[in-house]
Amino acid sequence: MKQLVIFDLDGTLLNTIDDLGTATNHALATLGFPKHPISSYPAMVGNGVRRLLQRALPSGLDTDENIGKMRAAFREYYDEHCTDTTVAYPGIPELLHELQSRGIKLAVASNKYHEAVVRLIGHFFPDIDWAVVSGHKDGVPTKPDPSVVFEILTVVPTPKLQVLYVGDSGVDIETARRACIESVGVTWGFRPVSELKAFYADHIVSSPDAILALTEKDINI
Structure with a gap:
């Protein structure tokens, strides 16, 4: 038992995938990077926010500096919208x-x-x-x-x-x-x-x- x-x-x-994807796209747009369709996010999540943001950034641009900026933008948005959908x-x-x-x-x-x-x-x-x-x-x-x-x-x-x-x-x-x-x-x-x-x-x-x-x-x- x-x-x-x-x-x-x-x-x-x-x-949580829609809210995670929307928050990540918000962070990407804040830094001027292209967004991803929400349908692509299930393959990106599972290893924590840092790994999610690293995967979302364009290849070769997943630097510590960019990830740090992305994380700040992500958390500011997600903290307010994590229960939206x-x-x-x-x-x-x-x-x-x-x-x-x-x-x-x-x-x-x-x-x-x-x-x-x-x-x-x-x-x-x-x-x-x-x-x-x-x-x-x-x-x-x-x-x-x-x-x-x-x-x-x-x-x-x-x-x-x-x-x-x-x-x-x-x-x-x-x-x-x-x-x-x-x-x-x-x-x-x-x-x-x-x-x-x-x-x-x-x-x-x-x-x-x-x-x-x-x-x-x-x-x-």
């Missing part, structure tokens, strides 16, 4: 409430900067008693480095066999592998099923309901 479920945020709990995926609020009612602890581990993660979780899931909400902090490696998972386990000491990690990308599956935690790849997020398979997700699910059954059993990693 699982006692703790750790969720990725973008592409797993929330569909973002929505929870269908079935996610119900899943979280059911897990909570079963006494399972819930946590978030995201590569998005911490302040935005806290704001989004508070906005969309205000009635969930999260054990830990953790976004990226300066000086801490981003996923797939497992540091964020170890931070959560420090706050919520739980045997790894009783922990489930849920995400939508190869980054998430690799994070769980490095932390020696059972992984669940979701198909409704930003990455294709082929990526989840390539990173050897322990489970791949196409609906939030399927996660409930996985909390009821243990496997050996």
